[in-house]
Amino acid sequence: MRWSGEGSVGFASRENRSLPSDGETDGRRLMAAPSLAVDLAPGNPRELVLANPVIAASGCFGYGLEYAEVMDVQRLGAFVSKGITPKPRSGNPMPRITETPAGMLNAIGLQNPGIRGFVKKYPKLWEAWKVPAIVNISAESVEEYAMMARILDEQPGVAGIEVNISCPNIAAGGYCFGWDAVMSADVTRAVRAATTLPLIVKLSPGAVDIVSVALAVEEAGADAVSLINTLVGMAIDVRTRRPVLANATGGLSGPAVKPIALRMVYQVAVAVRIPVVGMGGIMGLNDALEFFFAGANAIQVGTAIFAQPGMLIRLIDDLEDWLRREGVGSVREIVGVALPAGLPTRQAATEADVEIDFAAAVAAG
């Protein structure tokens, strides 16, 4: 159930979750500071309530520690770790990145210490942190995804899991999980069965039909979806006549992808009832607002951090200032306002729908 602000019957309100009041009901909303809080797993008893909707995206923020000296990491709504895999990976050969017009291509190759190396170091450090740490996981089989989720389930410093389904499925001859609704649902169901942690499934823009993938992972027990992952692209060096990246292709990110990301968020937000986390080329407040208006409950910032790490905190401040200037009591009120018929929760949610969804979520969990 999505937080949409206006009279929706979300679980959070029904269960008296401790989200700060909008100040809307008592008619004093202009006097109170705007509420930035969002709940990304309203159907999940383990909760994923963020103090604000600004999240540092996976692959762009390391493990949080890398940025600790240049910014106040604890002020973020959340951050998502570098993608973790079942085994350690040394990543792709160099060059791994190249700049493109208003964007960049990367083919890092998921360099990471593996799930076991990862849990030895980071969760216990994060336990003392105020900011929720979400762990991004990637694997090449359904069983491996579930295995990682089981390990993460017991880690005290982990607030949630983001499942990267933009990986080749070895059992399906390397066809990407995230391009196919059935395979995406298989992964989601297996991870859901392995953990009660809040579960965000990160959708691939390479999907034949991203809406059907979103609906399939919602049905399979995802608490939220995030989108978009990078688009596969390439650059060729005209001097050497060879691809610039050693991997030939790489993931395109940055302002260049924003219109595509926004369109996909808009389409998915119309269809699903779980929270939507939008990302793709967000460089500042205006971009973020577009994503909220398109139906994102929260946003992730990735590539922009590389250029200006300070923009993350500025974005939180700018958003709060904007809400105050506009006389909006809560960021939840602006979610989906660009959708022609509003959010699905507003048009269709009934008590009966809610009960059914809740029962399914509990059964899956």
Next chain:
Amino acid sequence: MVELDPILDMDFVGAGGVVVRAREFDSRILAVEPVMGDSAVLTLSLPPGMAGSLRAGQFVDVLCRVEGSYDPLLRRPYSIFRADPRTETMQLLVRPYGRGSAWLASRPAGTILDVLGPLGNTFQVNPRSRNLLMVAGGVGAAPLVMLTDHALADGRNVTYLMGAADADALLPASYLPSDVEYAVATDNGSKGHWGFVTDLVPEYLRWADQVFACGPEAMFRSLRAVASAHRLGGKPRIQVSVERTMACGLGACLGCVVETKHGMQTSCVQGPIYDMDEVVW
């Protein structure tokens, strides 16, 4: 699959145990001096107290775009050419090689830049080293000038070798302290030795206690050949400053890694300075 170094072992501690904290700051271009043909030495203001904490080999990441534009998207890394604690300034040597550096090299004095730094590790001078040999190729001259300044202040002897395409592209001797021995090589023979700067290296290898090098990949290739032909028992040790395309500069994106005998390392945090023999070339 290689077992990775613990990423927590990142070394944020500069030479002499000084903890050097990176930050994003505004910096004003105070002066622009044309040098080495199409390049420029920029003098930049620094936040109070930073200049004295800078160490040779470190770099800064400069945002090279007009405000309001997203292109070029990423920052550009520049080795620190010189730092002056008295005037709270540093200098960068900028060659207009790509879109970002062409923008930066053409900025007038007074421009405010968005700078992230200081970043990276530092050259390590052995306390017992008396004689230091610098080997610079083109714009790679930058970090070796700062190292030369610091070495002379510590009472060491420095020989600075530099190679470039032609006489115009050489660092003018006026940029080096007068008690440095300066020898040059040019590709067209218009000044100094006609050939590579690395041709000059063998005659100094018995004199030098340590060698420090910065330049293009081709220079490192010939330096490795010279080293394997003329060094005895791996001495003197050679430290190199490598260049990789970077995005974050803080060890997060893993885009700029260097393969070493200790695994993959981020050249922005665990580098850019490496012992030449530790790098898997």
